[in-house]
Amino acid sequence: MKHLPTPRPLLLALGLLLAPAASAQTDFVALHPCAIVGEKDKNKVQDLQATCATEIARGDIQLIPSDQVRAFLDKEPKKSCAPTKKPAECLGRLATATQASRAVLITLNPGQLTRVSGLVVNPQGEVVDQKSIQIRSRGQPQAELVRTAITRLREQLNLVPLKVTPLVEQPPPPPLVAATPTPAQEPTPSTTPSESPAVSAPAPAVGVSKQASSDGRTWKTPLAYTSGGAGIVALGLAGFFAISGNNAMIDSNKPYADNRYPPQSELANISQLRQQATTQRILAGVSAGVGAALVGTGVYLWLNDRKAPPTPGVAALSVGPGGVSVLGVLP
Template sequence: MNPRSSSSTLLLSLALLLVPARQASAAQSTDPTALLALHPCVVVGEKDQDKVRDYQLACTTTVARDDVRLVPSEQVLAVLDKEPKKSCAPPASKKPSECLGRLASATQAARSVLITITPGQVTRVSGLVVSAQGDVIDQKNIQLRNRGQSQDELVRTALSRLRGQLDLVPAKQPPVAEAPTPASPPPAPPPVVTVTPPPETAPEKEKQSASTALEPIPTTTQRRSPLLGQSWKTPVAYSAAGLGVVAFGVAGFLAISGDQAMRQSNTYFADGSYPVISDLDTVIGLREQASSKRTLAGISTAVGAVLVGTGVYLWLDDRPTSPKPGITAVSVGPGSVSLFGVLP
């Protein structure tokens, strides 16, 4: 027996058996409708059975990541044994969507997916996602032209891109918030008792008028610290600028971390060598991590620039001006009121 064939068969069997087992404990405490029935990945045009098993292993490990929980493979195969051609892939099945719907319904999964791999100079990878009612949820096709990469790397890259675009699991419904209980109305305020003072006599009014005549009333201007500005704009400007600097720092950290992850993944291809099957998940994970961190670094840089620019604009727009004092005098006389003021 070919040792490589035996090793590939063993790895594929372990991937199909251990991936659902790893998610069994999480399935007991979550909604069963979130399960996904993975049809055995179909490889078209490849005669080398060792490579076929390698591609199927890469396909299974790529799909079974993140929040995807697969139906155990023995249940999927038991359902497919009841189909006339024991497969939902064309040309064995003339209506693959109906066949995949029966597969999802029989395994009590929310959806089922069929992935087809066609390696070659132009590698094609397609995915078909169907609900338990037989309705097509999503369908995507990825094509990559070989530009010097190995066929294994090209297939893994195409599978990773397809995995990121397919709608494999239903969106989680947000919890329904309970309506707040109406608060009891506040108690009625006590009645207000007004006391009317006795009317003042004419001599007292004349004395008050004489005392307030030509009495200067200085205008006071509240001075604020130049650092606080004249309104809310200056504190917001400081906050925005500070957050912008933090965003720049986060962007630099993500860029350096992503570059380190990419360098680490390239070590598996040093001296013209290729990673073994057991390292495929590690290489794919490192490259996806590098790509996501570079994307987040770009977004963080843009956000930091916007925040710093906003802070500078608000700070310039809210610079305080020096107030100038003025003097106002009011004169109250019999039957008249006079206003005297000095403009600054």
């Protein structure tokens, strides 16, 4: 009986395609309400905090909803991480409670010389990044000066961890197993001093028959077509996910068109659209890699499935005393 080798490249590629895309975790950022220094008017403080949150959300950042952040801060003794002696520890607890990869605290000191600083902390309470800049007014309005300062700070801060997209490595081809015939053993005649050597009877012929396929192709050809078809489907899905992710990112940037600034109530919707865009991009990358692997596997199997040379239908080997005979019968 001929044992067919397991198509390991196809199984590996199908396993990648069927792997749940939900395992790719999106990196969220828990934005602490911006700490405003030197301003006593509560209305101006709220306006500055809204401007700060809007400018931070303007980038390609996934923000935790503000109600979850506020729910955590309500349980803190001072209702904020800014006035504590160790703000990094408080921000670490905030990141852990909201399941965010980073917690960020922006401190703003508006005025003729506007100062703004940022503190980025991971869930372990370790400081990932910390920067501070200052901008002097040259006649522009205070709101414009604040937006410029926060934008420059956002571009310098390491708000989200750097991602490295793994490359899908094409698996090696399956090894070719060749059957080795077992060599025939000659019987050793036994002799005694009183008896002459006996003539042994001819050994029975050992026959090996092999039936070749009608067109010379094996199981590799249909498997190649299946793998190639699945790869084309995966590449089509990659294109669909890429277009969907791009559309979601365009929709999330529409509130910022014509240098407009959306109200703070729309930040949750913007964050949801960007999360959808990120997920679609991840799915597009995985589908493209799996599709390429499946198509490559199909091409390899198809090229490897050459037509086999014609073989005799029956071959017989006969071993006897004083000679060896070989008989071949064509099919």
